[in-house]
Amino acid sequence: MIASRHQGLQGQKKIKRKPRPVGAEIKNLADSRSRINLVLEKNQEKSIMAKKPHVDQLGATTATTLRLTEPYHGSGRVVFGDSWFGSVKTCMELKKVGLYSTLVVKTAHKNFPKEIFNTMGTVNKGEFKSLEAKEHGLIAVKYMDKKEKSLVSSFSTTIPGKPRMRISKRTGEKTQIPRPKIFSEYCEQAGAIDIYNHYRTGGTGLEDSWKTLSALQRQFAGLMGFVETNAFLAKKFFEDKEFDHGQFRKQLANELLTNSIDKASQGLVLRYKGTKRRLADDHKLEKMLTKQKCFSCSNKGELRIEHKTIWCCACTGPKRPVCSPNTGRTCFTDHVASGFFPAKKYRKKVKV
Secondary structure (H helix, E strand, O other), rough: OEEOOOOOOOEEEEEOOOOEEEEEEEEEEOOOOOOEEEEEEEEHHHHHHHHOOHHHHHHHHHHHHHHHHHHHOOOOOOEEEEOOOOHHHHHHHHHHHHOEEEOOOOOOOOOOOHHHHHHOOOOOOOEEEEEEEEOOEEEEEEOOOOOEEEEEEEOOOOOOOOEEEEEEOOOHHHHHHOEEEEHHHHHHHHHHHHHHHHHHOOOOHHHOOOOOOOHHHHHHHHHHHHHHHHHHHHHHHHHHHHHHHHHHHHHHHHHHHOOOOOHHHHOOOOOOOOOOOOOOOOOOOOEEEEEEEEOOHOOOOEEEEOOEEEEOOOOOOOOOOOOHHHHHHOOOHHHHHHHHOOOOOOEEEEEE
């Protein structure tokens, strides 16, 4: 979900259970090991979604699943899906395109042997009951964990899997709750997107801090959040398992400000001469009482052009006047990138 309350946003939804309940809903496919998002699909108006591929023949949920997994058809990979995607029909259609799956079945229980399971009696915690459709190569499992859950799978088994460790809040006693392999595998892999969303919007999401009245820019900010999180997870998975997300954001911001990937990646930052404080943490425009000549644009170029400004930079060193980015001039951004003001040069004065 990309948070947005702009009026006129195409496909805007309100889902109360979401941390950001109003905005554009995103369906996504992620790698369960690295948790990198691979495919995104934005929810649009009903009339547009009804014209998407496979909707007429298979319905909205199965069609969405096939579109998201289309780049991997025929690869033999395994798809884990929650109850929105889960149904016997989706499991069978994925098998037809060369993908295996384990899906939670909750509301879309057509062709699922729910009534047969009900006749088999109650299931206690840690116990399960299973049925197999040998003709289609599917198994259905009803398992009792904290609450009853139903799964359908085209590849897994019901042999004992990794048990769940339960710790008592009162005594601290540890007990192991047995689980079949189909359920332990699902629990290990299915949290990839939730963990991804926690990294992307666990604190302040980019779409939350971007001050704009444009719905398009708000959506762009949300997509940039996806890009930033993917970059962090790639570095964490392929290079440094212990890499911190806050550390990554600081390094990324420093690289963008200095425009020097090599220096910033080595931990080198630009500083004022004679100081030890990082510039990237100190740059901030402050308002002065009176207008003064910009120290940057009045000392560069062939002519000494005198622009007056009411802003100054509050970074380490003398507070010198500098033109705001709102003027269209690059004095402040040049100062942030270079780490210093240009040396004072006496040239022919031109008043503007």
